[in-house]
Amino acid sequence: MVRGTKRRRSQIEKPVVNRDDTIDVDEDAAVGDSQVATTKAYARLAGIRRGIATIDLTDDNFVCGRGSDESPVNYNFSSASHDVGLYRFISKIQFAISRDSETRRIHLHDHSRNGTLVNQEMIGKGQSRELNNGDLISIGIPALIIFVFETTDEGQYPEELTKKYHVTSHSLGKGGFGKVLLGYKRSDRSVVAIKMLNTQFSTRCSRAIAKTRDIKNEVEVMKKLSHPNIVGIYDWISVAKYSYMVIEYVGGGEFFTKVVDPKYNRMGLGESLGKYFAFQLIDAVMYLHSVGICHRDIKPENILCSEKTERCVLKLTDFGMAKCSVMKMKTRCGTPSYNAPEIVANEGIEYSPKVDIWSLGCVLFITFSGYPPFSEEYTDMTMEEQVMKGRLLFHSQWRRISVETQNMIKWMLTVEPAKRPSAVELMSNDWMKCADCRSARQDIDQSQRNQKVPIQAAPQKDTNNNDNDKVAAKKKRVPAL
């Protein structure tokens, strides 16, 4: 309890703190008075940071902050006072929430000098903003997310989903069949990505029927997999028009964005960083093939980065095209510029998981050099011809890349599948015995150790230079939104 807040507490209404969801809240803050508790909540502040309660909003006006004799509050954050990284940002009056009795619209009013953010956007002292279901509320900086605002009257998402997850309005990206939203598991408040797929068109559009089948297949395949370089799946909920895949949150964006980052000047990521990523992708593909799965759509857009930092853990995703490789694979699928010659030939002849090695070769070619090996833009021959001939152009970018690396890429891009290496052959090659590959291994192991700690938002910068704070921040994973 923050000193001075207790005596005045009775003067303003207490919030109802939802016990199901509450962690480490002191008794006084946790118990609402019975008069208020019987009133139906119109909205809820779902605490998603350790020590922050979930608060049912029943009254049209609600105030929170550290509180004091002069500034009484409904919720005083005393349960988070141990959380130095957060508590130092909280003002006596942090923000207020009001509901218009006529329009029923709900607004957040920022009263803090450090500021309150809604969906990562600073509101600013004295400013207000309307709140909508799923909005994220942070304190001071975007990464310090403390609440998900949830209205209680909306059936926006199916109960099967919302009883297990807080679904936020924060979009992580859009795909061909829907969007990906940030979410939190109710059980441990860990962060997840919720991929919403619209299956409505399945009755009308044959391509969408295929995609509906893909979703089931994608889920079945993902459920079989467990590897640090492959996005994990937690849940799959399918209700009416929508399918919701609850998957591992990977916060650093697409690998594609990294490869084309202007800071590399269209020159590629270079030998050292390239090998660091090559090791991870070869390891992921070696694992996939060892459990009998062929991805069939490996490309930089289907690889996610754990962080926005230069060195990060890569995660292979989008298993919509994946297939159990003991089954016959004949279908022409994937992305043309990454497709192996045996797929491009389209002769209905069976192909093998070596098609993934070809696609991986294309990904690594562009990773090392900054330009794709095969493209419609190379006008001297069609892309099909380029692929069928395995025609590779080594421009000046390759001058800074070793001959050994060039040979490895050429090996992966061998037209004849039988002569193309398997992932095991790649991994056991001397090329993989290097400091960058060892460093990748260490970083993967470290990220797995970090994942055992419930994932929570934490400050990105330690401006106080407080050692205890630094240790605490290191233990937590910061979702880079």
Ligand SMILES: Nc1ncnc2c1ncn2[C@@H]1O[C@H](COP(=O)(O)OP(=O)(O)OP(=O)(O)O)[C@@H](O)[C@H]1O
């Ligand atoms: N697990 C995740 N964690 C964080 N962000 C993600 C995650 N999965 C996807 N995203 C974000 O959402 C965007 C769209 O992802 P999605 O997989 O739906 O795209 P897509 O491959 O184009 O879609 P489709 O599966 O329909 O082909 C990605 O570019 C990425 O920015």
